[in-house]
Amino acid sequence: MMRARTGFLVDGIFITHWHADHFLGIVGLVQTLSFMGRKEPLPVYGPEWVHEAVSGIRSLSRFNVKFPIQSVEMKHGSSLMFDGYTVWAFETNHGLGSVGYVLEEDPRPGRFNRQKAVELGIAPGPLFGRLQRGEPVRIVRDGIAVDIHPDEVMGPPRPGRKIVYTGDTRPVHHRICDMCSDADLLIHDATYDDESMERAREVFHSTAGEAGMVADAIGAHTLALVHISSRYTSTASHIRDAEKRFGGKVIAPSDLDMMEIPFRDNGGQKSE
Ligand SMILES: [Zn+2]
Ligand SMILES: [Zn+2]
Numbered sequence: 381m382m383r384a385r386t387g388f389l390v391d392g393i394f395i396t397h398w399h400a401d402h403f404l405g406i407v408g409l410v411q412t413l414s415f416m417g418r419k420e421p422l423p424v425y426g427p428e429w430v431h432e433a434v435s436g437i438r439s440l441s442r443f444n445v446k447f448p449i450q451s452v453e454m455k456h457g458s459s460l461m462f463d464g465y466t467v468w469a470f471e472t473n474h475g476l477g478s479v480g481y482v483l484e485e486d487p488r489p490g491r492f493n494r495q496k497a498v499e500l501g502i503a504p505g506p507l508f509g510r511l512q513r514g515e516p517v518r519i520v521r522d523g524i525a526v527d528i529h530p531d532e533v534m535g536p537p538r539p540g541r542k543i544v545y546t547g548d549t550r551p552v553h554h555r556i557c558d559m560c561s562d563a564d565l566l567i568h569d570a571t572y573d574d575e576s577m578e579r580a581r582e583v584f585h586s587t588a589g590e591a592g593m594v595a596d597a598i599g600a601h602t603l604a605l606v607h608i609s610s611r612y613t614s615t616a617s618h619i620r621d622a623e624k625r626f627g628g629k630v631i632a633p634s635d636l637d638m639m640e641i642p643f644r645d646n647g648g649q650k651s652e
Contacts (some may be wrong), residue, residue, distance in 0.1 A: 381409075384636050388416055394454075394467065395426035396547025397478035398433050407440045414445045421448040425460070427469075428453060428477035454479050456555070465540070470556045472549035475584035480547050482559050485540025488643070489514070497533045501526075541641050543567065544598070548607060550581070551590040553597040560598045564641050568594055570605035570632070573617040588618035592625030602629040602641075 381388060390413065395403050406424065413422065424434050434451035441449070454469035456479070468482040492512050494504075501521045502508065510517050511530045518527050544556070544563040548571075553560075560566070571585035580587045586594075588605050595603040603626055605618050612618070615632035622630045633639070 388413060388418075390422065391462065392423040392425055394481055395424065395430070395433075396472070396480060396545070397427060397474050397476055398429050399476075399548070402548070403433060403437075406437050410437065410441045410445055410449065414441075414447065418447050421450050423450040423452055425452045425454050425467075425469075427455070427479045430454075454481075468559050470559055471552070472546055472555075473552050473584060474548045474550070478547060478549060480549065480552075480556070481545050482556075482563070483543045483545070485542070487537040487540055490535030490537050493533050493535065497528075500528055500532065502528060502533075539644050541565075541643060543641070544600070546586075546594075548585060550584055551586050551594045553594040556598065560600075563598055563600045564644070565602045565604060565639075566591075566595045566598065566600040567604045567606055569607050570618050570622065571607050571609050573612070574621040575617070587621060589621040589625050592622035592630070595622070595626040595628060595630075600626075600628060602631065605630065605632045608632060 390409075393406060403426075410422070424430065424437070426433065430451045430453050434449055438449055456469065456471035458469040460467045465483055465485045468484065469479040470482065472478045472480045489512065492508070494508070497508060497511065498504070502511070502517065502519055507517045507519070511528065511533050514530050514534075516527055516529050518525055520526070542560075542563045543565045544560045545567045546552075546569055548569050568591035569586040570588040570591045571583075572580045572587045574587045574589040577587055580590070585607070591603060591605055603622060605615065605622055608615060608618060618632055619630050631639075
């Protein structure tokens with residue numbers, strides 16, 4: 381977080397599963413947050429065993445931590461609303477209790493049709509703002525009071541962006557289709573390339589080809605292959621295997637890489 385310069389304003393922590401390498405970092409983070417003067421409670425969201433794990437984190441952090449650490453269990457279909465977005469959990473398949481997460485932004489208001497507003501006789505100014513906020517306005521046209529409804533000048537709402545994060549898992553698209561359809565970005569386990577299909581099955585991970593299959597099944601726009609095993613010195617075979625199954629964009633990002641996710645326009649059409 382220091383290197384990515386995200387700041388330390390943490391509203392909550394979402395954990396996909398309780399393998400130690402996926403959550404022990406919370407202990408250090410909690411110390412840092414406390415050192416920086418945090419007083420607000422810190423919720424930790426995760427699958428079954430979250431209460432036990434958080435109680436372990438609490439006992440490892442017993443000195444100098446001046447804020448409560450809360451535990452919240454997430455199951456298939458659990459959702460949490462935040463300011464401007466919702467987080468959903470879906471069950472994954474990693475050989476222990478595990479979930480993935482969907483982050484979905486609230487829809488944005490439709491586009492304001494300025495020309496139409498002018499044609500209807502609305503004077504540019506504060507009335508435009510009220511219509512854009514969804515409030516009806518009253519104007520006087522040819523000596524008669526006329527009510528203008530926002531629908532007359534606003535296009536249909538535009539979808540927010542959607543990111544699906546699977547965490548470590550075998551492919552589970554049959555469980556997530558409804559929640560994850562049309563994701564702008566799918567971040568999927570791709571520990572192995574397709575040559576190690578057997579190994580992936582044994583240890584409850586996915587191959588890049590399987591990640592591609594899921595991306596295709598849920599109609600994702602971009603697929604990010606992550607959790608690639610350190611046995612590989614290049615990600616070329618992963619990209620190739622995913623591209624065999626998925627026609628969209630495939631990337632294998634490194635830690636701290638940044639990408640911008642463009643908004644989609646009306647009608648589900650994605651704009652570049
Ligand atoms: Zn892992
Ligand atoms: Zn794991």
